[in-house]
Amino acid sequence: MHLLVTGGAGFIGSNFVRLALSRGDKVTVFDKLTYAGNPNDDASFSGNLLDVRNHPKFSFVKGDVCDAQSLLKALQGCDAVVHFAAESHVDRSLETPDVFLHTNVNGTATVLKCVDRVSPHMRVLHVSTDEVYGSVETGYCDEHAVFQPTSPYSKSKAEADKLALELGKNIVVSRSSNNFGSFQFPEKLVSLSIVNLLLGEKIPVYGSGMNVRDWIFVQDNCDALYFLLTNGTAGQAYNVAGGNERTNISIVKELVRLCGRDESFISYVTDRPYHDFRYALSGNKLSALGWRPKHEFSDALQQTVVWFKQFRSWWEPLRNRRYTSINAPKK
Numbered sequence: 001m002h003l004l005v006t007g008g009a010g011f012i013g014s015n016f017v018r019l020a021l022s023r024g025d026k027v028t029v030f031d032k033l034t035y036a037g038n039p040n041d042d043a044s045f046s047g048n049l050l051d052v053r054n055h056p057k058f059s060f061v062k063g064d065v066c067d068a069q070s071l072l073k074a075l076q077g078c079d080a081v082v083h084f085a086a087e088s089h090v091d092r093s094l095e096t097p098d099v100f101l102h103t104n105v106n107g108t109a110t111v112l113k114c115v116d117r118v119s120p121h122m123r124v125l126h127v128s129t130d131e132v133y134g135s136v137e138t139g140y141c142d143e144h145a146v147f148q149p150t151s152p153y154s155k156s157k158a159e160a161d162k163l164a165l166e167l168g169k170n171i172v173v174s175r176s177s178n179n180f181g182s183f184q185f186p187e188k189l190v191s192l193s194i195v196n197l198l199l200g201e202k203i204p205v206y207g208s209g210m211n212v213r214d215w216i217f218v219q220d221n222c223d224a225l226y227f228l229l230t231n232g233t234a235g236q237a238y239n240v241a242g243g244n245e246r247t248n249i250s251i252v253k254e255l256v257r258l259c260g261r262d263e264s265f266i267s268y269v270t271d272r273p274y275h276d277f278r279y280a281l282s283g284n285k286l287s288a289l290g291w292r293p294k295h296e297f298s299d300a301l302q303q304t305v306v307w308f309k310q311f312r313s314w315w316e317p318l319r320n321r322r323y324t325s326i327n328a329p330k331k
């Protein structure tokens with residue numbers, strides 16, 4: 001298959017690109033290289049994809065998913081699209097909701113419109129999120145649960161998700177839980193915590209730290225996305241659950257231990273607006289197709305810490321680009 005991977009320079013996208021290349025696919029990454037795409041100094045390539053840069057089946061196009069002309073060109077000769085490109089950080093969405101709406105909603109509409117012009121029945125995997133369902137006190141959301149997004153990020157993803165199902169002719173939508181793993185920009189709970197701990201800095205924890213998320217290792221998520229790309233039924237959405245429900249504080253304490261620090265490195269900070277209390281997915285629909293995650297949570301978390309210890313050269317240049325205006329720890 002020749003895949004066009006939008007947002008393929010980002011965290012999950014770059015992991016997915018490695019997986020697809022390892023399975024023999026030809027991959028064209030289409031990415032604007034925002035801060036999350038980790039542009040090199042000359043801004044023409046991504047630091048997240050350096051290891052595959054010279055792969056014979058890999059190519060890279062710097063482009064914006066809101067730019068139909070560039071997309072139409074990049075789509076020529078492709079068999080399928082995996083649409084990751086998005087603004088993805090909830091905290092940033094509180095400050096620039098317009099950017100989130102533009103990229104996540106208009107960008108998705110543009111991708112679908114362009115596919116329709118080039119090859120209407122081309123398979124598209126639209127990468128959505130569990131955050132579209134909003135917070136659930138008890139129980140688990142299946143794919144029919146009502147959308148109750150709260151933040152500008154989740155609202156933009158919910159609109160994109162609905163658009164994808166309405167406009168896509170051969171579309172499959174994935175709704176994954178929180179990912180962690182290699183190449184995650186140091187602004188999300190796991191990556192920011194590890195980097196701060198390795199630097200001997202405090203970890204900011206919102207509120208009481210009792211908010212609950214379901215966690216999935218990025219390699220398992222990418223495996224599920226590849227599975228859905230090839231096995232999902234057109235017009236359907238699938239939750240990708242990790243089956244690892246944890247409070248934020250329990251994850252942070254585990255990371256403190258894995259990084260050889262103590263709990264004095266934990267700093268509780270004022271809770272953020274729209275901080276949904278609990279996300280919880282039912283993964284039954286995907287399991288019924290035969291897909292299962294392969295990694296055990298604690299092993300995957302440890303593997304992630306080892307990766308960040310080993311690849312300081314990857315994250316050190318990013319440390320000044322870390323997001324700090326809201327989540328800076330109190331001194």
Ligand SMILES: NC(=O)c1ccc[n+]([C@@H]2O[C@H](COP(=O)([O-])OP(=O)(O)OC[C@H]3O[C@@H](n4cnc5c(N)ncnc54)[C@H](O)[C@@H]3O)[C@@H](O)[C@H]2O)c1
Pocket residue numbers: 006007008009010011012013030031032033034035036037038063064065066083084085086087088089103107127128129130157175176177178179180185
């Ligand atoms: N990270 C998670 O835990 C998680 C969970 C569920 C779903 N998702 C979804 O998965 C996708 C990828 O998430 P991520 O964490 O890898 O995000 P990320 O922020 O690491 O990467 C996003 C990528 O999109 C690119 N991009 C941004 N705007 C663009 C534009 N206008 N045109 C082209 N490229 C653009 C960026 O340069 C970057 O490479 C997103 O759609 C996100 O909503 C993420």
